[in-house]
Amino acid sequence: MTQDLALLVNRLEQRRPLAPQDREAVLALPYQIRTIAHARQVVRQGERRGEFYLVLSGLIHQHRILSDGSRQITSLHVQGDILCLEDEKTALKCGVESIGESQVAVIGVAAFDRLFDASASLARAIWAETLAVASHYREWLVNLGRRNARERILHLLCELGVRLEAAGISGRDRYQVPLTQEQIGDITGLTPIHVNRVLQSLGKDGVIRRDRRMIVITDWPQAADMAGFDSSHMQTKVAEARVQPAIWRAA
Amino acid sequence: MTQDLALLVNRLEQRRPLAPQDREAVLALPYQIRTIAHARQVVRQGERRGEFYLVLSGLIHQHRILSDGSRQITSLHVQGDILCLEDEKTALKCGVESIGESQVAVIGVAAFDRLFDASASLARAIWAETLAVASHYREWLVNLGRRNARERILHLLCELGVRLEAAGISGRDRYQVPLTQEQIGDITGLTPIHVNRVLQSLGKDGVIRRDRRMIVITDWPQAADMAGFDSSHMQTKVAEARVQPAIWRAA
DNA sequence: CGTGTATTTGATTCCTCTCAAGTTTAGTGG
DNA sequence: CCACTAAACTTGAGAGGAATCAAATACACG
Numbered sequence: 001m002t003q004d005l006a007l008l009v010n011r012l013e014q015r016r017p018l019a020p021q022d023r024e025a026v027l028a029l030p031y032q033i034r035t036i037a038h039a040r041q042v043v044r045q046g047e048r049r050g051e052f053y054l055v056l057s058g059l060i061h062q063h064r065i066l067s068d069g070s071r072q073i074t075s076l077h078v079q080g081d082i083l084c085l086e087d088e089k090t091a092l093k094c095g096v097e098s099i100g101e102s103q104v105a106v107i108g109v110a111a112f113d114r115l116f117d118a119s120a121s122l123a124r125a126i127w128a129e130t131l132a133v134a135s136h137y138r139e140w141l142v143n144l145g146r147r148n149a150r151e152r153i154l155h156l157l158c159e160l161g162v163r164l165e166a167a168g169i170s171g172r173d174r175y176q177v178p179l180t181q182e183q184i185g186d187i188t189g190l191t192p193i194h195v196n197r198v199l200q201s202l203g204k205d206g207v208i209r210r211d212r213r214m215i216v217i218t219d220w221p222q223a224a225d226m227a228g229f230d231s232s233h234m235q236t237k238v239a240e241a242r243v244q245p246a247i248w249r250a251a
Numbered sequence: 252m253t254q255d256l257a258l259l260v261n262r263l264e265q266r267r268p269l270a271p272q273d274r275e276a277v278l279a280l281p282y283q284i285r286t287i288a289h290a291r292q293v294v295r296q297g298e299r300r301g302e303f304y305l306v307l308s309g310l311i312h313q314h315r316i317l318s319d320g321s322r323q324i325t326s327l328h329v330q331g332d333i334l335c336l337e338d339e340k341t342a343l344k345c346g347v348e349s350i351g352e353s354q355v356a357v358i359g360v361a362a363f364d365r366l367f368d369a370s371a372s373l374a375r376a377i378w379a380e381t382l383a384v385a386s387h388y389r390e391w392l393v394n395l396g397r398r399n400a401r402e403r404i405l406h407l408l409c410e411l412g413v414r415l416e417a418a419g420i421s422g423r424d425r426y427q428v429p430l431t432q433e434q435i436g437d438i439t440g441l442t443p444i445h446v447n448r449v450l451q452s453l454g455k456d457g458v459i460r461r462d463r464r465m466i467v468i469t470d471w472p473q474a475a476d477m478a479g480f481d482s483s484h485m486q487t488k489v490a491e492a493r494v495q496p497a498i499w500r501a502a
Numbered sequence: 503c504g505t506g507t508a509t510t511t512g513a514t515t516c517c518t519c520t521c522a523a524g525t526t527t528a529g530t531g532g
Numbered sequence: 533c534c535a536c537t538a539a540a541c542t543t544g545a546g547a548g549g550a551a552t553c554a555a556a557t558a559c560a561c562g
Contacts, residue, residue: 064393066479072396074389087382093484094389116371116378123374124367130381131338137388138325138345142315144395145323145440149550180508189396194550196510212559228317233344400518431540445518447542463527 002027004105007080008054014235015128018121025118031105036060036098043084045095050109053083058102059178062094063186073186075136076160078167082129085112099178135233144189147228149198152188154227157208157215159234166235173217253278255356258331259305265486266379269372276369282356287311287349294335296346301360304334309353310429313345314437324437326387327411329418333380336363350429386484395440398479400449403439405478408459408466410485417486424468 005027012018012026033056036042043049045065053060060077062084074094077083083096083104116123143155160179161172170176177184181199182192190198202208207223209216217223224231256278263269263277284307287293294300296316304311306328313334314324325345328334334347334355367374394406411430412423421427428435432450433443441449453459458474460467468474475482 064389064397066393066397070397072393074392085382086386087379090483093386093481113375116375120367120371120374123371123378124364127367127374127378127381128338130378130385131336134381134385134388135337135344137385137392138315141325141388141392141395142317142323144392146315146317146321182508187396191551192509193511193552196508197550200510230344232341433540442519443541444520444543447540448518451542 004033004054004056005029005031007056008082008105011080011082012122012125012129015132016121016125018125019119022119022122022125025115025122029107029111029115031107033103034106035101035103038098038100040098042096042098042104043092045093046091048091049084051106052085052109052112053096053104053106055079055081055083056103056105059099060096060102060104061099061183061187062096064094071186072189073183074140075133076163076187078163078169080167082133085130085133099183132233139233140187149188149190149194150202151227152190153184153195153198154202154207154223155229156184156187157217158220158224158227158229158231161215161217161220162231162234162236173220175215177213177215255284255305255307256280256282258307259333259356262331262333263373263376263380266383267372267376269376270370273370273373273376276366276373280358280362280366282358284354285357286352286354289349289351291349293347293349293355294343296344297342299342300335302357303336303360303363304347304355304357306330306332306334307354307356310350311347311353311355312350312434312438313347315345322437323440324434325391326384327414327438329414329420331418333384336381336384350434383484390484391438400439400441400445401453402478403441404435404446404449405453405458405474406480407435407438408468409471409475409478409480409482412466412468412471413482413485413487424471426466427464428466429464 008029009018009023009026013023018026031054034042036058042053042060045063055077057079060081060083061073062075062077063071063073065071084092086092115126143152147155157177158172160177161170161175164170164175165172179187180192181195184190185192185195188195199208199210203210206218207226208218223229259280260269260274260277264274269277282305285293287309293304293311296314308330311328311332311334312324313326313328314322316322335343337343366377394403398406408428409423411428412421412426415421415426416423430438431443432446435441436443436446439446450459450461454461457469458477459469474480
């Protein structure tokens with residue numbers, strides 16, 4: 001189904017306008033669908049595969065494992081996101097893992113590379129998407145560098161809300177957290193134990209309410225303010241091509 | 252002088268091969284040179300200028316200032332680096348400041364955007380450069396998320412060494428640190444006081460030697476190992492178009 | 503209903519920050 | 533050439549945030 005690649009077209013189109021033939025070129029990309037079970041790696045750190053991935057459903061993260069065994073999650077990806085769009089010559093410096101079951105479209109970089117020949121506007125859209133990725137890393141960088149545990153976690157919760165909302169999965173102030181507390185720690189550079197305590201403290205202070213994995217952000221504007229969260233760099237528009245309802249397999 | 256833009260050509264060419272007419276197109280970009288005095292802002296956080304910058308000499312950083320006044324430096328740029336290559340529609344979320352006196356070539360995004368029409372290979376090179384920027388952010392992210400003060404600082408010192416060497420400014424294991432301890436703190440997410448203590452401790456343990464701003468990394472491979480530093484994601488080749496000697500104006 | 507994973511709790515340690523000087527350095531002007 | 537000044541660097545003491553170690557409890561799934 002070209003239904004899958006429509007997600008890619010949408011994403012690129014949100015960055016830069018595309019001509020009809022640009023859309024066609026994208027939709028004509030050869031790809032195959034892969035289903036990844038919970039906690040399974042899509043690509044292992046250090047591998048080189050000459051392919052990249054478009055998330056069709058589920059949730060995927062990229063991470064780096066350091067020599068002491070600690071792990072840093074460097075990015076999260078929901079439906080419509082693009083993964084591992086990297087220089088094909090270098091081995092991947094991050095592993096890619098699924099949280100819950102997810103589906104990706106696997107696309108060869110060679111075929112993708114040919115898109116640059118297709119049209120300049122397509123090239124611009126791809127470039128703009130990459131700029132957005134860089135910008136997103138930078139936000140996380142600031143989060144880790146200059147915020148305390150409480151702000152970091154709240155910042156992540158705000159971001160998750162906005163992204164899940166933008167993906168048409170739930171509301172920004174009320175959603176199932178697809179992440180374990182350990183994973184939240186791996187994102188925010190904290191230990192899972194501390195994450196737990198901060199989460200409890202946030203609940204005690206009425207900033208959030210929790211029930212199992214359900215998170216409710218009581219006062220969104222206030223929470224965003226406390227976290228220094230600014231969504232201006234993100235996609236906030238709800239994706240048009242909404243596909244499946246929000247079923248996060250338990251992690 | 253097209254001498255200036257040769258730096259840009261070099262940079263792009265290190266990412267992807269360029270055809271002669273691609274080089275011409277880049278060299279034909281209209282630009283003007285701006286000299287920025289020490290500690291002066293090139294662009295203020297929140298401004299929108301429709302231009303980007305190619306560093307001709309000196310050292311420049313991008314930073315975010317948070318509402319509590321704390322600052323996180325998100326990137327450092329030496330000769331040949333490209334700055335503020337962003338979506339022109341959004342305001343800059345980071346300020347840009349010079350460390351010591353530096354020179355940049357100011358290039359309008361409109362003219363730059365036209366390069367995409369020139370050729371696909373040029374578009375690919377620009378894209379590859381942006382991927383490298385994203386990759387670099389990610390390295391810093393890991394540094395902040397999962398390393399302690401000592402490792403973070405040592406990692407930065409290793410990186411500085413490699414980059415200064417690649418820019419033809421000094422050796423990787425022996426150079427003038429262009430940064431104040433406060434700036435090192437703003438990069439590594441630490442207070443300047445703690446930076447000072449860690450630096451002393453590194454000196455006491457014989458990992459580095461310091462004299463004023465001069466840094467000598469005693470045993471480079473060992474230091475890189477201690478810091479978890481891996482230069483594979485970086486340019487390590489010494490730039491061909493070496494221009495001026497390493498004169499860092501005192502900060 | 504048992505098993506493994508995730509969450510929670512408690513006690514303690516320690517890394518890093520904060521506050522508060524003091525000291526050195528580099529640059530300036532008399 | 534030396535006093536002066538502002539910035540950068542150092543030092544010390546104390547507080548606190550987050551990590552570590554060690555269990556206990558709750559939850560999801562077969």
